Amino acid sequence: MFRLRNSGLRAVAAICPPRGxxxxxxxxxxxxxxxxxxxxxxxxxxxxxxxxAPSVRAYPMHAEDGELTLRLDTPQ
Ligand code: FES
Incomplete structure (x- = not known):
C-alpha cells in the first residue's frame, strides 16, 4: 500500500513478477x-x-473515518 503526497491511496501486489x-x-x-x-x-x-514485464495486481482501496479498506476480490 502506498499513500501518495496528494493523500491518494494505492495498493498493488507485494512481489514483482520477474524475480520476486x-x-x-x-x-x-x-x-x-x-x-x-x-x-x-x-x-x-x-x-x-x-x-x-508482466503486470502486478492492483486493488481498490480507500480511507474512511480513519480506517483503510482494501478490496481483494476486485482487482483493477
Ligand atoms: S525483481 Fe522487480 S524488476 Fe526485477
Missing part, C-alpha cells in the same frame, strides 16, 4: 512504483508494467 523483488522497497512517484533490482515500472492505478 519487493515493491515496497521500490521508488514511487504519483503514478508508478519502480522495483529496485531491475528497474521495472508498474502503474499504481492498475498494476500495468510499462517496461515489458
Amino acid at each position: 523483488g519487493l515493491l515496497a522497497d521500490g521508488f514511487i512517484d504519483s503514478q508508478q512504483v519502480i522495483c529496485p533490482p531491475h528497474n521495472h515500472a508498474f502503474r499504481l492505478i492498475n498494476g500495468q508494467c510499462t517496461t515489458g
